[in-house]
Amino acid sequence: MPDRFPGYDVLSKRWTPSWNQKTREVINRRLALTNEPRYLTAEEFALVTVIAARIVPQPGHRPPVPVAALIDHQLDRDQGDGYRHAGMPPLQEAWRQGLRALNAEAQAAHEAPFDQLRTADQDALLTQMQEGKLKDAAWGGMSSATFFKQRLAHDIVHAYYAHPTAWNEIGWGGPASPRGYVRMDANERDPWEAAEVKDGDVEAARRKNRHVG
Amino acid sequence: MSDDPLLSPRAKAGRAPDVFAPGGWIPMHAYREDEAVDFVIVGTGAGGGTLACKLAEAGFSVVAMDAGPYFRPLEDFASDESEQTKLYWTDDRIVDGENPLQMGSNNSGKAVGGSTVHFAMVSLRFRPEWFRSRTLLGYGADWPLDWREMWRYYAKVEQALKIAGPVTYPWGPPRPRYPYRAHEMNAAALALARGCEAMGIGWTETPLATLSAPRGRAHPCVYRGFCTTGCSTNAKQSALVTWIPRAIAAGAEIRDLAMVGRVEVNDAGRATGVHYHREGGWRFQKARNVVVAGYAIETPRLLLNSATSRFPDGLANSSGLVGKNLMAQSNQAVWGISKDEIRSYKGPPSLAITEHWNYDDNKDFFGGYSYMSQGPLPQLWANTQMSARGLWGDSLMAEMERYNHVVGLKIVGEMLPQESNRVTLADAKDQYGLPIARITYSWSENDRALIDHSLRFMARALEAIDAREIWTQDDDTCHLNGTARMGGDPRTSVVDADCRSWDIRNLWICDGSVFPTVGGVNPSLTIQAIACRTGDRIKALAALGDL
Ligand SMILES: Cc1cc2nc3c(=O)[nH]c(=O)nc-3n(C[C@H](O)[C@H](O)[C@H](O)COP(=O)(O)OP(=O)(O)OC[C@H]3O[C@@H](n4cnc5c(N)ncnc54)[C@H](O)[C@@H]3O)c2cc1C
Ligand code: SF4
Numbered sequence: 001m002p003d004r005f006p007g008y009d010v011l012s013k014r015w016t017p018s019w020n021q022k023t024r025e026v027i028n029r030r031l032a033l034t035n036e037p038r039y040l041t042a043e044e045f046a047l048v049t050v051i052a053a054r055i056v057p058q059p060g061h062r063p064p065v066p067v068a069a070l071i072d073h074q075l076d077r078d079q080g081d082g083y084r085h086a087g088m089p090p091l092q093e094a095w096r097q098g099l100r101a102l103n104a105e106a107q108a109a110h111e112a113p114f115d116q117l118r119t120a121d122q123d124a125l126l127t128q129m130q131e132g133k134l135k136d137a138a139w140g141g142m143s144s145a146t147f148f149k150q151r152l153a154h155d156i157v158h159a160y161y162a163h164p165t166a167w168n169e170i171g172w173g174g175p176a177s178p179r180g181y182v183r184m185d186a187n188e189r190d191p192w193e194a195a196e197v198k199d200g201d202v203e204a205a206r207r208k209n210r211h212v213g
Numbered sequence: 214m215s216d217d218p219l220l221s222p223r224a225k226a227g228r229a230p231d232v233f234a235p236g237g238w239i240p241m242h243a244y245r246e247d248e249a250v251d252f253v254i255v256g257t258g259a260g261g262g263t264l265a266c267k268l269a270e271a272g273f274s275v276v277a278m279d280a281g282p283y284f285r286p287l288e289d290f291a292s293d294e295s296e297q298t299k300l301y302w303t304d305d306r307i308v309d310g311e312n313p314l315q316m317g318s319n320n321s322g323k324a325v326g327g328s329t330v331h332f333a334m335v336s337l338r339f340r341p342e343w344f345r346s347r348t349l350l351g352y353g354a355d356w357p358l359d360w361r362e363m364w365r366y367y368a369k370v371e372q373a374l375k376i377a378g379p380v381t382y383p384w385g386p387p388r389p390r391y392p393y394r395a396h397e398m399n400a401a402a403l404a405l406a407r408g409c410e411a412m413g414i415g416w417t418e419t420p421l422a423t424l425s426a427p428r429g430r431a432h433p434c435v436y437r438g439f440c441t442t443g444c445s446t447n448a449k450q451s452a453l454v455t456w457i458p459r460a461i462a463a464g465a466e467i468r469d470l471a472m473v474g475r476v477e478v479n480d481a482g483r484a485t486g487v488h489y490h491r492e493g494g495w496r497f498q499k500a501r502n503v504v505v506a507g508y509a510i511e512t513p514r515l516l517l518n519s520a521t522s523r524f525p526d527g528l529a530n531s532s533g534l535v536g537k538n539l540m541a542q543s544n545q546a547v548w549g550i551s552k553d554e555i556r557s558y559k560g561p562p563s564l565a566i567t568e569h570w571n572y573d574d575n576k577d578f579f580g581g582y583s584y585m586s587q588g589p590l591p592q593l594w595a596n597t598q599m600s601a602r603g604l605w606g607d608s609l610m611a612e613m614e615r616y617n618h619v620v621g622l623k624i625v626g627e628m629l630p631q632e633s634n635r636v637t638l639a640d641a642k643d644q645y646g647l648p649i650a651r652i653t654y655s656w657s658e659n660d661r662a663l664i665d666h667s668l669r670f671m672a673r674a675l676e677a678i679d680a681r682e683i684w685t686q687d688d689d690t691c692h693l694n695g696t697a698r699m700g701g702d703p704r705t706s707v708v709d710a711d712c713r714s715w716d717i718r719n720l721w722i723c724d725g726s727v728f729p730t731v732g733g734v735n736p737s738l739t740i741q742a743i744a745c746r747t748g749d750r751i752k753a754l755a756a757l758g759d760l
Contacts, residue, residue, distance in 0.1 A: 004614050020445060023291040030295075055605045082303035082317030083652070090305065123606065130603065153599050157609070161591040162295045170616040172591050173558060175292030177445040180435025184560055186400035186553040196554065196617065 006202050007209040008194040010167045010174035016213055017179040018192055027175070030162065035066045039076035039092070044099050048072070050115040051102075054122050055153055056160040065166055070159035071095075085150060087141045095155075097140055098147045102129070104138035171196055218282035218289060219299060222470045222491060224325075229461055232454050233430040233447060235288040242464050246498050250274040253487055253500035255473045255515065258327015259740040260724030261506030262452030262460070263370075267748025269463035273755075276466045276498055278489055281323035283469035284330070284453065290445035294592045297442035300324055300331045304649070306510065307639045311655035314541055314690055318441075321508050321693065325469050326453025328508065329737060331441050334422040334449055335563050335585065335625075336376050337734035338367045340385055340571050346730050352579035352659075353630055353730035357701045357710035358746075364388070366742035371420070374450040374741075375428055378420030384568045393425045396434065401557035401586040402565035404620045408674030414569040419585060421561055422450040422737075436560040438588055474647050476503050476519040476528060476720065484528075484720045490645050502760065504712075506724040506744075509539060509693035513636045513726065514650045516697070529697070529714035529722070534707050536636040538698055540731045541654065541690035543626030543664050546587065547671040549680030551620045562588035563623075570667070571733040578662035580627030581733035584671055587621040594619070601686040620680050622671040625691065627733045628660045636696050654690075692736050697726035711750040712743065719760070723747050 013019060014027075037045035045068050052067035080091040088094055105125055106114040114122060128134050130153070132145030139147075160166050167174045171194035173181065183190050195208035215221050223230045224241060231237030244250050251273035254261045265277040282299075284290065291297065302323040308314050322328035341360035346353040368389055371378075378391030395418035398406070402418070409416035423434045423444070434448035447454050457467060468491065475488040477497070486499040505512050513536035517527035527535050563585035571581035589597065591613075598604045598612050639651040656664075668685045675683050700706025703715035708727055714720045725740050732739075754760055 018292075020287075020290075020292065022289060022296075022445070023293055026291040026293050026296040055609075057607055057610060079298070080303055080305065080317075082301055082321075083306040083308050083315065085313055086307050086309035086651075126605070130605075149600050153605055154596060157595045157599050157605075158295070158592050161595045161613075162293075166613075167591060169610075170591060170613045172616060173556070176435075176437035176439065177290070177292045178432075178435060178437075180437035180446075181559040182436070184397055184399040184436065186403065186551070186555060188400075189554070189556075193556070194617075 004196055005168060005171040005194040005205065005209060006197065007206040008168050008171060008212060010164045010172070012213050013174065013192060016192065018177070019175045020177050023175045023177065027164065031164070033066060033069045033073060035069045037072050040072050044096070045072060047099055047103070047115055050122070051126070051152065052156050054119065054126055055156045062165065065160055065163040067156055067159045070162060071155055074155060074159070085146050087143060088146055088150065089142065094142065094147065094151050097142060098152060101134070101136055101138040101144070104136045105134050108136060218284055218469070222468065223283045224467045224469045229467055230283050230285050232285050232458065233287070235285060237285070239458070239461060241461050242466050244274060244276050244466050246496060249486070249499040249501050250276050251500070252502045252504055253278065253498050254504040254506055255487060256327060256506035256508065256511070256724060257325050257457060257467060258322065258452055258506065258508060258724065259329050259737045260744050261504065262326060262329070262456040263741045263744035264504060264506065264723045264748055265465050266456040266460040266463065267745055268751060269460045269465035271748060271752040274464070275460065276468060276500070277460065278468045278471035278473055278487070279325045279327070280472040281325060281469065283325040283467065286443060286445050286447055286454070290443045292437065292439050292445065294442055294590050297331070300443050304643050305641065306649055307641065307651045308654070309651065310634070310653040314652055314654045316652070319691065321510065324453070325457060325467060326451045329451040330453050331443050332451070332737060333441055333562055335566070335735040336371065336374065336420045336422045336738040337583070338385065338388065339363065339732045339734060339739055340581070343730060343732040350579065354698065354700065356729050357699055362746070363742055366745050367738060369745055370738055370741045374422045374455055375424060376420050376422055377425035379418045383415040383417050384572045391420055396421060396423070396425050396561065396564055398564045399436070399557065399560040400553065400555045401588055401620060404551065404555065404678055405565040405567070405586040405622060407678045408622070409567050411677030412670070412674050414567055416565055416567045419563050419566040423561055424448045424450065434561065438558045438560055438562065439590070440561050442590070472645055473515060474518065474645055476505070476515065478519070478521055478524065478528060478717065480523070482523060482717060484717055502719045502721060504721040504723050506722070508724055509696045509726045510636055510650050510652060512722060512724055513696040514638065517638050518647055524716070529707050529716045529720055531716045532704055532707060534698060534705070536696050537632040538630040538695045539634045539636055539652070539654065539693065540628050540630055540695040540728065542692045542731055543582070543624060543628055543660060544689040544691040545626070545664050545668055546621050546623035546686040546689065547668060547675055547683060548619060548621040548686065549675045549683040550615055550618050551680050552618070554617050555620050556617050557586070557588035557619060557621070558590060560588065568734070570670070576666060578659050578666065579629060580659065580663055582624040582626035582663060582667050583733050584622050584624045584667065587623050591616065597686060601688060602684060620675065622674060624667045624671070625733060625735055626663050626667060627731055629657050630695055630730060631657055692725070692731070694725040694728040694731045694736055697722045698729045699727040700729060711754070712747045721747070
């Protein structure tokens, strides 16, 4: 897919008035996360990496967002959402049990662990999970659909869109305090916002994005 | 000691954080635990924060406790969705029923200032008839309050918060001009306006509790769009930067990271104080009156968790209604793609509104709804695409690239009270060893009819402005009210018009829980108006020797 916001890098605003000190600290910490497990086992971590590649597939031409590391960090800090559906275990337990159940389903259907399946088979299993059709005993009392929507995909999507690389991809302005924004009407762009390719003119957008700061 | 406000309390030893200055402090009165204060208040949000201010200014001794931290927004708030989840009540809760509610980020705060720290600032008055919806409109329950009196209190709160709003408001009886001028509309708000005009209904700039001009040490809004993750500029007129500093200046003490686990009641059936957890241990604060203001989940939970042999079903519960009639508001949306760049992340999320369907009674269902323009941030938006639309993989990534072209309309809709929608205690315990809340919620036929109507109407409004690929998000709710309703009869309500519990006369409930119905507007202005009125009533009752 061609870049819609060529050359836009939200991090180029890091030292501008769009980022307050707290934001710098928080994003620095996030960017410094290393891609190795603290809470999950190495196998679980590898499995999350494979699942994340299906839920939020990333292009090969840039450094990937370390989704599994972000999830692992969330699990390590036991950072739940403040509610769970009846039948759903708390955060850490839900993840552990869900990963086990997904592997059990992969074994039952294809006699191989999930991360060794072809991507089409992985997607098929994830779709069945989303539709609540997976019912192996390994799920315990948990509904596979609820696990998909409230936990697995929920946490993966949140992890991915917590990363500046993902913000670049969608042309979001990113952190914005204290400077905020000035131009509010449609098709109006503050010079510190992403420029989108218009009428196929990639270079024009790239030029504008180079000056974002 | 750590300066992390989530780890150790800041408001102690005679001082509290100055919310307007990084690292700053203001002097604060410190009360003894073993000498009864006039009022101990549980919760410092829209209800508790406002009442703390009113009571302190009336000369009462007040200690207000909050389970959450005491932030200084300028230094503690990042422009970041993940980081700012620290504002939410994320202690464990169980949700069930046919339409389980989403809690956490969607619903409740845990901080000095309560949910107003992350609320979207929409500040609306009830339609007058809603205070007597049973008698005049045929549904729900009547309030024991007169709309004209409420109208006066609304005006006071609007002044206290310097609400920015339109010169004339299109619906309802005349109201005074809003204290501050309306905010400039962003592209998302202009889209709402164009849609309304195409459909032949009115619209206006949304009255908002964020500054459109400087006020004291607070700056005007800079249109950064992070409102529901906390305002790092102090433009937002949350309880944290309005009522709370006023309360402290008038002699109130705020205790942060102070989780109340139990209201103590003596053999005579009077409340005597609260047991609370702070700095690693359980403590007791004596008080002549206890006010519970923990919002519509924690308030009934605390009352139920405080059961004694004399009150085996929980405090203030002779009617059996504590925890019942929980009302969320419907929060469905219609979304589309515009050929224009909308960039709805700029500015407060809901800069324009229509209340048309709150005031037009030509409908086939009870209740009403307003709808507003929207500005979801990326994590929220991606999760909406995943959970409401089922997108993941390449389809999600492609959809997200069009983020800047998204335009949406979202309702705040009235849901009817049902006793089966309720808060009870679950078997599981929280980190303090207290039973957690179980929240049971199912929509009624009327709720569905209202939602269907709104989705059909808003879809046409988006079509009328040439938005493409329109889809509906039909599973969302917001706001919580109603689990300790006020009324005129002890058999059918928990508190009277003064927010005073019928059963225990020195136990008060002053937050969103007391609503008998919710109407089709966001609740906080009404919560604050009720708290101001309660403050005045308590002062009057005290003067009569009737406390
Ligand atoms: C994302 C979002 C956007 C919103 N937008 C709007 C809007 O635009 N307009 C509007 O009118 N409303 C809005 N609301 C709703 C509004 O925030 C609430 O209706 C309002 O704050 C409720 O007031 P309250 O006093 O009942 O409770 P809260 O403001 O939630 O205050 C309750 C406080 O009590 C504390 N507490 C609870 N239990 C205990 C205990 N046992 N011990 C100690 N402390 C305790 C909590 O920590 C909390 O700080 C929004 C809410 C959310 C989540
Ligand atoms: S848009 Fe305004 S009110 Fe909202 S967070 Fe930013 S400065 Fe505060």
